[in-house]
Each structure stands twice: as structure tokens, then as C-alpha cells.
Amino acid sequence: MSRLKDFVRSRSFHVIYINTGSCNGCDVEVLACLGPRYDVEQYGIFVHQPNPREADIVLVTGTVSEQWRGKLVPLYKKVPEPKAVVAVGQCACSGSLFEDGRTDPPVSDYIPVDAKVPGCPPRPQEIVDALLEVAPIVFKGYEEEG
Numbered sequence: 066m067s068r069l070k071d072f073v074r075s076r077s078f079h080v081i082y083i084n085t086g087s088c089n090g091c092d093v094e095v096l097a098c099l100g101p102r103y104d105v106e107q108y109g110i111f112v113h114q115p116n117p118r119e120a121d122i123v124l125v126t127g128t129v130s131e132q133w134r135g136k137l138v139p140l141y142k143k144v145p146e147p148k149a150v151v152a153v154g155q156c157a158c159s160g161s162l163f164e165d166g167r168t169d170p171p172v173s174d175y176i177p178v179d180a181k182v183p184g185c186p187p188r189p190q191e192i193v194d195a196l197l198e199v200a201p202i203v204f205k206g207y208e209e210e211g
């Protein structure tokens with residue numbers, strides 16, 4: 066059973082999507098990736114994995130608000146290796162305008178970021194490109210086993 070699961074998962078990956086305090090502009094673009102125009106599921110990318118232990122990629126939007134400071138690292142640690150992180154939007158990548166004490170960006174100060182998608186907000190195509198760019202990182206373990 067686990068070999069079957071490994072086989073299937075070696076050709077698709079699950080994304081846990083975390084909003085650490087965005088204005089929701091980036092989140093609308095992430096959700097657009099699921100719609101009929103971009104349809105990321107056709108590539109085997111499943112963006113709504115709520116369980117970190119079942120995820121392969123961590124997608125983060127937002128500025129890392131006060132409430133998220135202590136939660137982001139423990140959540141990241143629950144995602145099994147091999148894993149990758151994509152920071153979506155200027156807030157997650159650099160903090161943009163929001164360095165006021167209640168937020169503490171960027172995301173890379175807390176967890177290692179493998180791909181950054183700048184923009185306020187970035188286009189869905191750029192988000193899809195970043196997910197495909199980090200895919201080899203999460204498939205690495207399967208390729209070595211095979």
C-alpha cells in the first residue's frame with residue numbers, strides 16, 4: 066500500500082497554503098490557479114492540503130503577523146522531507162510596506178524559501194511556474210529510491 070502511495074505521489078504533489086497576514090490580494094491569485102483557466106490540478110498539483118504531514122510544498126502569503134510568528138516554524142517542521150517553500154507576493158518575499166512592529170517579514174527570516182514570487186499581487190501563471198520550479202526538490206527522494 067505504501068509503495069502504491071509512493072508511486073502516485075511521485076507524480077503529483079500536495080501544497081499546504083498558509084496566509085500569514087496578507088490583504089487577501091495574493092490569496093485571490095492563488096485561488097485563481099485552481100480555476101478553469103490555469104487549472105493546476107492538470108499538472109498533479111493539489112493546493113488545498115490542510116494536513117502538514119501530508120504536504121510536500123509550503124506556499125506562504127502575507128507579512129508574518131504577530132499571531133503567526135510562533136506558529137510558522139512548528140507548522141513547517143511538521144511537513145515531511147523532502148519539502149520546498151514558495152513565498153508568494155511582495156509581503157512574503159520582502160515585507161513590502163508593512164514593517165510596523167505588528168508584522169515581521171520576510172518569510173525567509175523564519176523558514177528556508179526555495180522560490181520567491183514577487184509582485185503585489187503576482188499573476189497566477191507566475192505562481193504556477195514557481196510551483197513547477199520547486200517540484201524537482203520534492204520528487205528527489207522518489208527518483209533516488211526508483
Ligand code: SF4
Pocket residue numbers: 086087088089090091092126127153154155156157161184185186187
Ligand atoms: S503582496 Fe500585495 S496583494 Fe499580496 S498580500 Fe501583500 S499587499 Fe496584498
